[in-house]
Amino acid sequence: MFSLSEENYLKAIFHLETAYKSGVSTNALAEEMQTKASSVTDMIKRLSDKDLVNYKRYQGVKLSEAGKDAAIEVIRKHRLWEVFLVEKLGFNWDEVHEVAEQLEHIKSEKLTNELDKFLEYPKRDPHGDPIPDAKGNFAVANRVLLSELKKGEIGICVGVKDSSAEFLQYLDKNNISLGKEIEVKEKEDFDQSMLIKMDGKELRISNQISANLYIKTT
Amino acid sequence: MFSLSEENYLKAIFHLETAYKSGVSTNALAEEMQTKASSVTDMIKRLSDKDLVNYKRYQGVKLSEAGKDAAIEVIRKHRLWEVFLVEKLGFNWDEVHEVAEQLEHIKSEKLTNELDKFLEYPKRDPHGDPIPDAKGNFAVANRVLLSELKKGEIGICVGVKDSSAEFLQYLDKNNISLGKEIEVKEKEDFDQSMLIKMDGKELRISNQISANLYIKTT
DNA sequence: AAATTAATTTAGGCTAATCTAAAAAATTGA
DNA sequence: TCAATTTTTTAGATTAGCCTAAATTAATTT
Secondary structure, three states: OOOHHHHHHHHHHHHHHOOOOOOEOHHHHHHHHOOOHHHHHHHHHHHHHOOOEEEOOOOOEEEOHHHHHHHHHHHHHHHHHHHHHHHOOOOOOOOOHHHHHHHOOOOOHHHHHHHHHHOOOOOEOOOOOEOOOOOOOOOOOOOEEHHHOOOOOEEEEEEEOOOOHHHHHHHHHOOOOOOOEEEEEEEOOOOOOEEEEEOOEEEEEOHHHHOOEEEEEO | OOOHHHHHHHHHHHHHHOOOOOOEOHHHHHHHHOOOHHHHHHHHHHHHHOOOEEEOOOOOEEEOHHHHHHHHHHHHHHHHHHHHHHHHOOOOOOOOHHHHHHHOOOOOHHHHHHHHHHOOOOOEOOOOOEOOOOOOOOOOOOOEEHHHOOOOOEEEEEEEOOOOHHHHHHHHHOOOOOOOEEEEEEEOOOOOOEEEEEOOEEEEEOHHHHOOEEEEEO
16 A cells, blocks of 8 residues: 555656656656655655666656556546546536545545446546546547647637646636537737637637647547 | 544544543553554644643543544544445445545545535434534434343334444344334343344344444334 | 766755653552 | 552654755766
8 A cells, every 4th residue: 555645656757757758857756746856766765665666866767567557546536536526516627626636545446436336437537637447547538739729620628738726717717618619710820829719709818728728629 | 734643533532532521541542542652642742732632641631622623523524424435335334434534534624515415414324423513513312222221122223332344244134224123022131131123023132232232212 | 078057866854653661650459 | 658550651763754955976068
């Protein structure tokens, strides 16, 4: 069994590995974990002793198979609890993160699997992220950022890259939610801002917005 | 906010206070917490520094108002989660304790209150124990132990004193559950064992059983 | 290729929560 | 009452997880 802190590190490494294919640097991990590089080195040693990561001094860190399994299990629980909070308890999608950060560490295989069943085996969490199944299998995300679409292209909003409360509240305020069809009417060369059409109305959004919205093109 | 360990101590003191009205002794608390007396002394000092307990050396410990409030909040969460596990996720009443021990430490007032609402404000947990409401008010238990009934008396089973998996499994095996009507047909002077009638059938039970079953007499 | 800068690790401390062993205080009982 | 026993506290270690400051290694410039 892993400690709360170990689980958080494993999760962070997992998320960073997509960006740092050749190994996650100590500094990147320190940034992600909001801690000091020296603390990261300490923890990496502990995780390495438990064979959850592969580590050579000054070379960055990668999850082992066991580490990956553990990370995916935590992510599975996090996302299932998010679905529970929104679907069953009426939380808004910008209110679930902090609570799910706690709930993801509850240890009970039966609990996780019964929760999954109770929620009818959801495939995605409220932010559109895929939920691993009991075997750790992910749905592969076949999506692009809205910022990558060209003028005239159309797609469905399927997820958010940034799930901070601030960003989600901006989306709520502008009625942007998962499932909405979005058409790129104009795209500014200078700052990448866009004029989009949604619900029959036009809306101008900055690149900061479009670069955090996942779209499935139709 | 309190640490996991602090919350567990507060809860233990709360439970022991009913038996030790004049203050909970260090040894009793060590026994309850499955730890050493010296560790208890350490923690009592910490709780005392935070004004969660009143403590004078060698005199046992009592919860302050703040300590009592904190303990009741933890107990409220524990029992609500037990209801959730049984009612919504299909756990048996002998499987919920360990998981609820973890869930009771999740910090989110909104979560607790929305869970309470989702469960339709249950008054009792699966073992018949009262659930404090959001203000910390308990239903007062108006019940006696089955072992206190005399021959010929009748009552309804409303709770268990021991909620260990072993005891609950014994009850399951003998079809004893909350809500059942029980009549004392015979009571043995020598060992206090009883012959009881339930569901039209007779069953002989030892004092260890009858002293752990709460009854509401009709 | 040497020098500077940046990243990483080591060394040494700190705190919460635990432990063992010893000391001190309270209780019991002859 | 006072000696023996029990209970409780103190003293001193230990571990996980974090910190700061210093040292080391790697990367980048010139």
